[in-house]
Amino acid sequence: MTKRTLYCLLATAAVAAASLSACGDMLRSDAANAGRQNAQARQESLAAAKAASQQAAPATPLSGDALVRVLSGKTHVHEYRRNAIDPKPYFIVYEYYRPDGAFIALDSYSRRDPAQVTPGRWRVTGETLCLTEKDGNPQEQCYAVRQESWGRLQYWNVRPGDPFDGLLSSKVDIVRSGLQTPEVTTEFPYGR
Numbered sequence: 001m002t003k004r005t006l007y008c009l010l011a012t013a014a015v016a017a018a019s020l021s022a023c024g025d026m027l028r029s030d031a032a033n034a035g036r037q038n039a040q041a042r043q044e045s046l047a048a049a050k051a052a053s054q055q056a057a058p059a060t061p062l063s064g065d066a067l068v069r070v071l072s073g074k075t076h077v078h079e080y081r082r083n084a085i086d087p088k089p090y091f092i093v094y095e096y097y098r099p100d101g102a103f104i105a106l107d108s109y110s111r112r113d114p115a116q117v118t119p120g121r122w123r124v125t126g127e128t129l130c131l132t133e134k135d136g137n138p139q140e141q142c143y144a145v146r147q148e149s150w151g152r153l154q155y156w157n158v159r160p161g162d163p164f165d166g167l168l169s170s171k172v173d174i175v176r177s178g179l180q181t182p183e184v185t186t187e188f189p190y191g192r
Helices: 003-055 064-071
Strands: 059-061 074-080 091-097 102-107 120-125 128-132 141-148 153-157 168-172 174-177
Touching: 003 168, 064 074, 064 120, 064 141, 074 168
Parallel strands: 102 120
Antiparallel strands: 059 141, 074 091, 074 174, 091 102, 120 128, 128 141, 141 153, 153 168
């Protein structure tokens, strides 16, 4: 091997090493940036949950048989609007509490057919409702459910040790008997 070939190989290796190093730096900075954005979004979500919790109307905690009666055989409809004054929701979640303990979560965008959703489970222990979704988040999520005097239901997070513990998660104005078929929305729910 000539000196010229050796220098050429060394120069090529140096350029490749510098390029890989730069790519690694970019990947690490992208991951760090995503981590910062996730942390910022979580802080904003926590601040919004605290504000919503402070503004929530007084409500009566439901427990035991009273809580089961509000859930069993019913679909709770969660409507999400970009602005409180929007006449129509942009995204709707349908949570069906089958009397046998199966939990089916459908929505107006991607999970519309109950036959294509693997049911999760729901259970009531005292004042706590716990859900496990098979198709979505497989981790158990628990809530305290309260009822306002005019019937609206409030779901409060039960997450000991988590900053969201004891904060309002969502409200439900619409409770219907039986499994409901989702209404179709025409736009992508996440603003893409």
